[in-house]
Amino acid sequence: MSTDRVMISMRGRLRLLAALALGAIAAPLAGPALAADALKVAMILPGPISDNDWNAGGYAGLEAAAKNLGIDVAYTENVTDADAERVLRDYASRGYGLIFAHSFSFGDAALAVAEDFPDVKFMAGTAQHLAPNVGTYDNPDYQGAYLTGMLSAGASKSGVIGWVGGNPAPNMLANYHAWVAGAQEINPKIDVKLSWLGSWFDPPKAKEAAIAQVEQGADVLSAQSVGVIDAAVEKDVLVIGAVSDQNHLGPKVVLTSVLWDLGPLVTDAAKSVQEGKWESKAWSYGIKEGSIRLAPFHGLDAKVDPKVLTAVDAKFQAIKDGQFVVPHDTSMVK
Amino acid sequence: MDPIAFVTDPVMQGFLQATTRLAIPIMLAALGGMFAERAGVLNIALEGMMLAGAFTGFATAYASGSLWLGVALGMSAGAVIGLVLAFYTVKLTSNQVVVGIAINLMMIGATSYAFRAIFGPGTDAPRVTPFPPVNIPILADIPILGPLFFQQGVLVYAAFVLIPLSWIVMSRMSAGMAITAVGEHPEAAETLGISVARVRTLCLVASGLIAGLGGAFLSLSATGLFLDNMTAGRGYIALAILLLGRRNPWGIAAAAALFGGADAFQLRGQGFGSGIPYQFLVMLPYILTIVVLIGFAGKGRDPAALGRPFQRNRAE
Numbered sequence: 001m002s003t004d005r006v007m008i009s010m011r012g013r014l015r016l017l018a019a020l021a022l023g024a025i026a027a028p029l030a031g032p033a034l035a036a037d038a039l040k041v042a043m044i045l046p047g048p049i050s051d052n053d054w055n056a057g058g059y060a061g062l063e064a065a066a067k068n069l070g071i072d073v074a075y076t077e078n079v080t081d082a083d084a085e086r087v088l089r090d091y092a093s094r095g096y097g098l099i100f101a102h103s104f105s106f107g108d109a110a111l112a113v114a115e116d117f118p119d120v121k122f123m124a125g126t127a128q129h130l131a132p133n134v135g136t137y138d139n140p141d142y143q144g145a146y147l148t149g150m151l152s153a154g155a156s157k158s159g160v161i162g163w164v165g166g167n168p169a170p171n172m173l174a175n176y177h178a179w180v181a182g183a184q185e186i187n188p189k190i191d192v193k194l195s196w197l198g199s200w201f202d203p204p205k206a207k208e209a210a211i212a213q214v215e216q217g218a219d220v221l222s223a224q225s226v227g228v229i230d231a232a233v234e235k236d237v238l239v240i241g242a243v244s245d246q247n248h249l250g251p252k253v254v255l256t257s258v259l260w261d262l263g264p265l266v267t268d269a270a271k272s273v274q275e276g277k278w279e280s281k282a283w284s285y286g287i288k289e290g291s292i293r294l295a296p297f298h299g300l301d302a303k304v305d306p307k308v309l310t311a312v313d314a315k316f317q318a319i320k321d322g323q324f325v326v327p328h329d330t331s332m333v334k
Numbered sequence: 335m336d337p338i339a340f341v342t343d344p345v346m347q348g349f350l351q352a353t354t355r356l357a358i359p360i361m362l363a364a365l366g367g368m369f370a371e372r373a374g375v376l377n378i379a380l381e382g383m384m385l386a387g388a389f390t391g392f393a394t395a396y397a398s399g400s401l402w403l404g405v406a407l408g409m410s411a412g413a414v415i416g417l418v419l420a421f422y423t424v425k426l427t428s429n430q431v432v433v434g435i436a437i438n439l440m441m442i443g444a445t446s447y448a449f450r451a452i453f454g455p456g457t458d459a460p461r462v463t464p465f466p467p468v469n470i471p472i473l474a475d476i477p478i479l480g481p482l483f484f485q486q487g488v489l490v491y492a493a494f495v496l497i498p499l500s501w502i503v504m505s506r507m508s509a510g511m512a513i514t515a516v517g518e519h520p521e522a523a524e525t526l527g528i529s530v531a532r533v534r535t536l537c538l539v540a541s542g543l544i545a546g547l548g549g550a551f552l553s554l555s556a557t558g559l560f561l562d563n564m565t566a567g568r569g570y571i572a573l574a575i576l577l578l579g580r581r582n583p584w585g586i587a588a589a590a591a592l593f594g595g596a597d598a599f600q601l602r603g604q605g606f607g608s609g610i611p612y613q614f615l616v617m618l619p620y621i622l623t624i625v626v627l628i629g630f631a632g633k634g635r636d637p638a639a640l641g642r643p644f645q646r647n648r649a650e
Contacts, residue, residue: 048446048562049455059455078446078562162605168612193605198616202566204359204556205601208352212601215348226459230557249461 039274040072041065041266042091043100044079047200052226054171057139057243058102058125061262068267069274084109092117098273100137100266101125104169110134121278123269126170130280137265139171140286141242142178143319144258145222146326147294147312148240149182151255152220153190154308155238162193162213165224166200170330172224177329179222186308193218194333203227211235220255229254238303245295255303257295264291287319342477349598350481351467355556357594358493359384359565362548363572364579364586365500366412366541371581372504373537374517374639378434379419381569382441383542386411387549389445392560393452395462395553404462405489405550412546415441416538424534427643438569446562464558465489489547489555496544500583513537517637520644530644545569574623580634589623596622 041062049059059075066073074096076087084106091099092113100123101110107127114122114134122134130136152161161183165172176194183190193216195209206227213221214235221239223229223246232239233250241247241257265285272278285291294316301309318324363380370377391408395401415437422433453460465487473484483494504510512533515523520530548568553560575593579585596619603615 050446050450050453050459050562052459056455195601195604196612196616198613199566201561201563203559203561203564204356204552205566205597207557208356208598209601209604211348211352212598213605215345216602216605226559226561227557230461230464230559249459 038072039069039098039270040074040096041098041100041270042073042096043075043102044084044087044091044106045075045077046079046081046103046105047077049075049077051201052246053224053243054139055102057260057262058100061266062100064261064263065266065270068263069270071270079103079106081105081109085112088113088122089116092120097121098123098270098278101127104171107136121269121273123283130282132280135269135278135280135283137269137283137285139260139262140174140284140328141171141258141260141292142174142328143286143326144260144292144294145175145179146182146319147315148222148256148258149179149184150186150308150312150315151182151304152179152222152238152240153183153186154312155255155304156187156190156220158217158219159187159189160191160193160217161220161222162195162210162216162218163222163224164195164197164206164209164213164228166197168196168332173330173332174328175224176333177331178326181327181329186311191217197225201226203230207231207234238300241295247295247298251298252300254298255300256297259293259295261291261293264289287316288322345602347481349602350478351485352598352601353591353595354482354486354490355594356597357590358490359548359551359556360568360572360575360593361587361590362493362496362551363545363569364575364590365496365583366544366546366548367572367576368500368504368579368581368583368586369513369537369544370541371576371640372517372637373513373534374520374637374642374644375419375423375534375538376430376434376641377419377538377541378431378573379415379437379569380541380545380572381565381567382434382438383412383415383545384549384552384565384569385438385441385445385563386415387546388553388564389449389549389560391546391550392462392553393448396460401462401465401554404554405547408550408554409543409546412542412544412549413539414542415546416540416542417535419542420535420538423643424531424538427645430641430643442563445560449560449562459559459561462554462558465555487555489551492547493551497583497587504583514637516644517639520639520642524644524646530646534644545572548572571620571623574627577634578623578627578630580630581637589626592626593619593623 043062045055045058047055049055062073079087098121102125104126107124110122110124114131124136126136126138163176180192193213197205203226206225207230210221210228210231214237219237221232223239229239229249232253238255239253241254243260246257247254367377367380387408390411391404394407395404422428423430467487470484474480512528516530516533524530575589578589600615600618
């Protein structure tokens with residue numbers, strides 16, 4: 001008898017629990033349904049957001065947009081090319097209205113998913129072509145690389161400078177070619193060492209590649225991979241940082257850094273979706289739009305010929321005013 | 335040209351120094367793997383052990399300001415992974431390959447998560463000042479041998495000491511005999527009063543200590559930073575180096591030097607503008623390892639009980 005009562009009360013408790021659980025699940029579901037127009041923005045990234053580089057830049061841009069517009073954002077990092085389509089599809093089906101596929105290698109996946117979700121806008125970090133709901137964007141840091149190329153040639157005493165990168169992605173190649181072009185404007189006979197690691201994230205190897213270049217005479221480096229600045233500190237040669245001001249990593253050697261702020265682009269894209277004015281086009285926010293700048297010299301400009309510094313300032317203005325267009329060359333290096 | 339000049343050439347000196355720096359982490363992981371495999375346990379988890387060592391070593395050194403404490407705790411983290419591996423493969427007699435792979439995948443996530451939790455995802459990545467190279471007086475000036483062996487960081491010297499030490503343990507001490515017995519014929523070892531479970535567990539702990547040191551070398555000597563998955567597959571190539579070195583400390587040292595030398599060479603080859611596509615240069619150390627492995631195939635013999643879990647009361 002008493003056991004029966006216990007049984008019933010247990011069942012009752014279970015029912016109550018079930019009801020509570022249902023309520024808990026239903027509550028957040030009801031949220032977006034009520035505010036159907038609230039835009040949610042997602043980004044998928046090919047590497048860790050802590051890479052101080054491409055992925056960190058993307059993540060910072062997304063966070064800036066969230067702060068500027070007060071919108072919900074989400075991201076998935078370390079997405080492999082094989083997983084990109086699945087993760088994009090997942091975000092699209094969960095009501096995200098604007099999705100950034102933050103890699104040149106996610107272009108095909110974005111185009112494929114976009115066909116099935118015509119109401120969702122996609123932004124691919126470059127793709128084969130545009131589609132009605134697929135736009136592209138890039139990191140035009142090559143514009144800054146032209147300037148740092150001039151600075152590198154101006155600071156080099158040996159006439160040898162070195163560039164270390166992960167893999168020859170179009171973005172990387174554009175940066176390299178612009179850097180070389182800038183260097184050649186100052187010193188036509190400049191000797192440029194180039195090393196690819198075959199891997200995006202391998203700091204010990206990046207450091208070794210940079211050390212090898214220094215031993216072959218390079219006295220100014222361009223750090224396109226984590227580990228290069230460490231080599232510059234150890235070998236006491238100048239180095240150009242990337243994405244954020246990396247002077248704190250080597251106060252005596254990081255001459256300047258090419259700053260990349262994706263915040264304005266993500267913010268503008270999200271705003272245009274909210275206002276129904278989004279356009280499928282190649283979005284490029286460079287020096288003119290204030291997305292690409294050079295970091296302060298932190299006193300190291302004394303190591304560069306003043307004439308070169310003046311030339312760099314003039315070139316920066318010329319790019320800003322549209323009088324000079326930095327050549328955008330993504331051809332493979334022989 | 336002076337035939338001796340190339341020996342003292344800075345590029346040559348740099349190549350020799352880099353050979354050792356690139357070989358050491360892989361050599362340490364392979365040396366750790368040797369203890370496990372000689373005792374009959376396949377240690378696929380070397381990569382995870384290295385990653386644990388790299389992360390724990392870095393986080394400890396950053397928090398305490400002591401590189402040596404970082405090294406100690408990095409090694410301990412590897413040993414803890416060794417204990418986990420022992421729990422599954424020795425105590426529960428699970429499949430050694432499956433558990434090893436599971437540990438590797440788990441450690442990628444665990445170390446990345448812990449790094450984020452402690453340091454945040456910002457762009458101001460924390461750094462420590464790594465061990466500086468220390469030249470050994472007189473010896474450092476010997477051509478070829480100087481840059482190879484005597485112009486390195488302290489952890490490199492520690493790694494050098496481990497090679498003869500491991501050799502003595504394996505071939506000149508009763509512990510080595512017990513390990514070999516357990517790896518070749520665990521049933522016979524057990525009848526002689528050797529506890530297979532205990533020997534294998536201790537071997538996995540030793541394996542973790544040494545592989546953890548290899549990981550700590552990456553974050554505290556090769557660089558002064560930690561990045562998600564920074565071991566970049568070195569724990570896997572160590573398995574090949576282990577085979578190539580015939581599970582012998584001297585062999586492992588030679589095989590790792592071959593790999594490190596090829597890697598140091600290809601990094602310099604790119605700078606010379608040889609016209610060879612960079613992909614082939616990047617592949618060079620791996621191709622060389624495979625080619626030499628093929629040459630050695632069949633000559634080496636695996637420990638008879640390798641990969642076979644041992645259960646004391648199992649009916650034969």
